[in-house]
Amino acid sequence: MAVKDPVCGMTIEESDAVGTSEFGGKAYYFCSNDCKEEFDSNPEDYAD
Numbered sequence: 001m002a003v004k005d006p007v008c009g010m011t012i013e014e015s016d017a018v019g020t021s022e023f024g025g026k027a028y029y030f031c032s033n034d035c036k037e038e039f040d041s042n043p044e045d046y047a048d
């Protein structure tokens with residue numbers, strides 16, 4: 001399933017995601033640990 005990395009906007013395959021985070025009951029997928037760390041620092045800036 002294709003998902004969007006909310007930090008960099010890249011579309012990635014869920015199975016290729018390097019990291020995942022949950023916020024507000026939703027799962028988010030990231031292309032890199034840098035994107036995950038950025039999301040985890042400011043989740044409210046990136047969450048839907």
Ligand SMILES: [Zn+2]
Pocket residue numbers: 005007008009010030031032035
């Ligand atoms: Zn990314």
